Amino acid sequence: MTTAARVLAFDVFGTVVDWHGSIVREVDRMKLAVDGDAFANAWRAGYQPAMAEVRKGQKAWTKIDVLHRMILDRILDEFGLNHSDEPTRQNLNRIWHRLAPWPDTVPGLLRLKQRFTIVTLSNGNLGLLSNMAKAAGLPWDLILSAEVFRHYKPDPETYLGIADVFDLAPQEIMLVAAHTDDLQAAQQCGLKTAYIHRPTEFGKQQLKAMPDVSGFDVSADSFTSLAAALGC
């Protein structure tokens, strides 16, 4: 018998919320003269390299809010919008605090919460995740962030940090994520893993193919399917 998971830890950007669709909608609403689809993906593409500098110790600990803003300032130049004023830049950067959940997110979390402790494990900072949860009604039992551990995923300190917080063994934690690299890193730390397929994470023009998920404990196409798969 394997030990059952007691805590479900959720990746957030792409897994819980639709960052691409939310940015496209807000950019359209603000009437920014830009291709929202390309703009959203360019912003997100700057994310891993920015975190990598922190992970390698080339940059001191820096919150995602600050990294998002650095990338934003660069892509506003690249998209010919370098005339954007400071309030516009601040408003754009706060889009990440009000990203919309996928339609199955809240009903799925409410079901899962009845049997499991549900927490975030996101590279997003605590203020961002808290504002997002309040706006979207995400019923977390605890918001955990790279900011708590002062390490970005996929550093092992993040996955093992959850086990330490709850005084549980790694195999009593299950990471839920739409990204195989995140899940593989969690698995190497001894966590259980659930892959969630979010084919439109990068928009309808760049559909994500179904990856090989045979190495993960569960695979589902929504949080409600995940709830069913876990017997909730």
Next chain:
Amino acid sequence: MTTAARVLAFDVFGTVVDWHGSIVREVDRMKLAVDGDAFANAWRAGYQPAMAEVRKGQKAWTKIDVLHRMILDRILDEFGLNHSDEPTRQNLNRIWHRLAPWPDTVPGLLRLKQRFTIVTLSNGNLGLLSNMAKAAGLPWDLILSAEVFRHYKPDPETYLGIADVFDLAPQEIMLVAAHTDDLQAAQQCGLKTAYIHRPTEFGKQQLKAMPDVSGFDVSADSFTSLAAALGC
């Protein structure tokens, strides 16, 4: 015009939950041959000295769960219960994870949450606070703990840490607490302050007198009164 508070940060032990009454009830239920009132107060009395060692750097960062257990082992000796086995000790220590809220806590928080972001600022560790919130239905927007800041209250890093998390000025945060020393330390960091009178925090045998609260922004005898005072 003074800046309005946007985030209410709550002290937890004594302010949100009735640690004394909860411990007395559980000790009675477990049929421990001990005066529950004296036992609860002895346990709590060990708390400040244990944290002081961490605050002064005499002891490395140590979670409250571990400090509670060290104090417990000592008082079990003092109360003639040194024969208590390991499962009993673990069960006793977990009482702090399932402390009961005061009757006004949940209705008050639900009202306050509509207008403010409501967070904890407790010396309790994240796992303890999260388990408590799940058991008691405490609707926090964010659980913040000394464990996040690696400093115990009343170190300024805790009060100023909330402002940093939300990217707000200290005067946009209000500390809500039943303890004047906690409120005074927050005030010195520029936070607003609300005193909550919990006369039976230490039991009915040791009623707390009303202190001088003239220096605080608000004083109330319950979270529902606080909600009314803040216009919720």
